[in-house]
Amino acid sequence: MAKTVAELAGRWLKRQPEALSEQENRVLESTVERKPISRDVNIAVARSEGFGDWLADTIARVGGSWSFIICAIVFLALWTFGNAWLLGRENFDPYPFIFLNLLLSMVAALQAPIIMMSQNRQAERDRLDASHDYEVNLKAEIEIMALHEKLDEMRHSQIMMLRDDMTKLAAQLDRIEATLVKASPG
Numbered sequence: 001m002a003k004t005v006a007e008l009a010g011r012w013l014k015r016q017p018e019a020l021s022e023q024e025n026r027v028l029e030s031t032v033e034r035k036p037i038s039r040d041v042n043i044a045v046a047r048s049e050g051f052g053d054w055l056a057d058t059i060a061r062v063g064g065s066w067s068f069i070i071c072a073i074v075f076l077a078l079w080t081f082g083n084a085w086l087l088g089r090e091n092f093d094p095y096p097f098i099f100l101n102l103l104l105s106m107v108a109a110l111q112a113p114i115i116m117m118s119q120n121r122q123a124e125r126d127r128l129d130a131s132h133d134y135e136v137n138l139k140a141e142i143e144i145m146a147l148h149e150k151l152d153e154m155r156h157s158q159i160m161m162l163r164d165d166m167t168k169l170a171a172q173l174d175r176i177e178a179t180l181v182k183a184s185p186g
Contacts, residue, residue: 004032012145023131027138031146037139041128053121060118063111076100 005028006017013024020028030037062068079100083091093099 005029008032008142012142023135024138027135027142031139031142037135039132041125041132045125045128053117056114056117057121059111060115063115 005025008028008031009015009017009020009024013020013028017025027037079093080097083093083097083100084095
């Protein structure tokens, strides 16, 4: 099989086998073995995901949703309205709402790194997806090139058969013509 992979590397990728990446080697081997290269990347990611990863993704999903933004706006409006106008002089957090600022700062200080963790995981997942897409696309290109080669071979053999048939027909015509020339008086 190594010779075949080397042959395919030179023919289709125009490179020496030593210059191939691990991915390209894997794709060529799957082509030679006629095995699919596609796989579900989600399964691999799900297997390596722990509770902290799940929690970070959930917090990022909730923190980046319209429902969170609307709830935060409602909470801020109620806090402001409740402390400024309803409670009057006995307000819990008087203007400029220092306790509210402290709470919001703490939420932001905790939420930002968690969201960044989730984004880093998503970036890694995107890299896995891009790598897998490259492998699938490369295999598709190689398979298309192989199909072109097969079609070219078929077309060439058909042309050769037609040429042979035409040669035979020309020989038959020459014999018929020679027979007619001999048989004609003149």
